[in-house]
Amino acid sequence: MANDWLFAIDADEIDEEDVAPIEIEGKEVAIYRNNGRFYASVDKCTHGNAFLSDGIVVGDVIECPLHQGRFCIKTGKALSAPASISIETFEVKVENGKVFVKVG
Amino acid sequence: MTTIDANADLLKRQREIISRKTLKPYTKRKDLPGLIYFFGLLSCIGLTGFVVFLAEPHGWWIWPAMLLHGIMLSHLFAPLHETSHGTAFKTRWINECVLWFCGIVTIWTPLYFRYDHAGHHTYAQVPGKDPEFVLPTPRTILGYFYYVSAMHLWVKNGGWLFRHALGYMTPFNRQFVPEDQLPKIFLEARIMLAIYFGLAAFTIYTGSLVVLTYWLIPTIIGVPVARMLRVADHTGCVEKSDLRKYARTVTTDRITRFFCWNMSYHCEHHLAPSVPFHNLKGLHEEVGHELNTVDKGYIGVQWEVLTKHMSGLWRKKPHESVVQD
Numbered sequence: 001m002a003n004d005w006l007f008a009i010d011a012d013e014i015d016e017e018d019v020a021p022i023e024i025e026g027k028e029v030a031i032y033r034n035n036g037r038f039y040a041s042v043d044k045c046t047h048g049n050a051f052l053s054d055g056i057v058v059g060d061v062i063e064c065p066l067h068q069g070r071f072c073i074k075t076g077k078a079l080s081a082p083a084s085i086s087i088e089t090f091e092v093k094v095e096n097g098k099v100f101v102k103v104g
Numbered sequence: 105m106t107t108i109d110a111n112a113d114l115l116k117r118q119r120e121i122i123s124r125k126t127l128k129p130y131t132k133r134k135d136l137p138g139l140i141y142f143f144g145l146l147s148c149i150g151l152t153g154f155v156v157f158l159a160e161p162h163g164w165w166i167w168p169a170m171l172l173h174g175i176m177l178s179h180l181f182a183p184l185h186e187t188s189h190g191t192a193f194k195t196r197w198i199n200e201c202v203l204w205f206c207g208i209v210t211i212w213t214p215l216y217f218r219y220d221h222a223g224h225h226t227y228a229q230v231p232g233k234d235p236e237f238v239l240p241t242p243r244t245i246l247g248y249f250y251y252v253s254a255m256h257l258w259v260k261n262g263g264w265l266f267r268h269a270l271g272y273m274t275p276f277n278r279q280f281v282p283e284d285q286l287p288k289i290f291l292e293a294r295i296m297l298a299i300y301f302g303l304a305a306f307t308i309y310t311g312s313l314v315v316l317t318y319w320l321i322p323t324i325i326g327v328p329v330a331r332m333l334r335v336a337d338h339t340g341c342v343e344k345s346d347l348r349k350y351a352r353t354v355t356t357d358r359i360t361r362f363f364c365w366n367m368s369y370h371c372e373h374h375l376a377p378s379v380p381f382h383n384l385k386g387l388h389e390e391v392g393h394e395l396n397t398v399d400k401g402y403i404g405v406q407w408e409v410l411t412k413h414m415s416g417l418w419r420k421k422p423h424e425s426v427v428q429d
């Protein structure tokens with residue numbers, strides 16, 4: 001199952017420059033939307049475990065709600081303190097208005 | 105409670121007070137309000153610097169002028185704090201430039217402060233864990249004056265600066281910083297010390313008093329006003345992790361709100377640190393009734409702290425109970 005495309009969410013359920021939490025295969029995943037494109041990552045901040053889906057998306061960046069650590073939603077790279085460890089990202093595709101994720 | 109549990113608990117409680125949907129519009133970032141506040145404050149600093157210039161030839165008049173100038177300089181702590189959260193500006197590089205500028209002028213190591221302050225948000229008012237706990241119980245009047253005079257601040261910030269420049273961090277401070285980030289923090293302290301030594305060398309070499317009269321002396325004598333504002337944030341509130349009661353929102357006038365960048369809405373800031381300063385008033389109107397809002401102004405709060413939340417003049421009495429709400 002790890003390499004399968006799994007349905008995550010309807011594309012129109014996420015606003016532009018926003019994020020939504022979903023659970024796939026027991027994994028907590030955050031799905032981001034920016035400029036009409038979709039991205040996915042684990043839903044836990046590497047600094048203190050806050051849900052990134054509670055954070056705010058500013059362009060290509062997700063900002064953690066708790067201490068404002070920042071990560072690139074495309075690559076998962078930690079961009080600023082207090083976050084320093086990157087987050088795991090997942091492949092995403094959109095078909096017929098539905099977002100699919102590979103949580104391998 | 106581990107840090108992870110403490111963070112989870114905090115977010116759970118936040119959701120009990122405000123939903124994500126209601127909160128979201130308040131988290132919107134902008135550049136303009138931060139630029140207006142920052143350049144507004146810089147203009148005030150320029151103006152009081154000019155007053156120092158005018159007072160220079162008039163003997164002792166220079167002291168009240170430097171005090172006024174120092175009070176303005178000390179308010180740079182407000183943008184330092186806001187930029188440490190990254191919420192002051194939408195444009196990241198503006199945020200980081202202002203953070204560094206304010207850090208150098210106010211003598212706070214900006215990157216380390218970001219980690220330390222994250223620890224404060226996780227553990228606000230938790231004894232033994234909050235790295236920015238202002239006057240925990242049992243507190244004394246002498247302790248209050250030690251804090252407000254900012255002597256504690258120079259000991260703390262000087263300690264950060266010199267220890268980190270020497271490549272050492274205390275175990276307590278270390279818990280807030282990931283191991284791989286220590287070199288950056290040591291480097292920032294070295295850069296800042298190099299700047300300060302450069303200014304000292306300039307002063308000694310040229311015999312010019314510019315650095316002393318326009319920055320260092322005003323900074324030292326002016327900072328107590330900003331410290332008094334800090335006392336009002338938490339001191340005398342409950343000493344446990346309680347989003348509703350562990351901080352204090354002080355209703356105050358527009359001018360004070362301008363100088364403290366709306367940190368008078370301190371409960372709201374702790375409730376949702378992602379909300380930029382310019383939206384805290386709106387957030388207060390939304391949820392302020394659920395939080396610890398006091399309507400007596402900053403001077404009233406100082407009086408309350410001094411008269412209700414002290415356990416003596418100078419000697420700590422650990423078993424004495426102190427008003428907790």
Ligand code: FES
Nearest residue numbers: 045047048064069
């Ligand atoms: S929990 Fe995300 S930055 Fe601290």
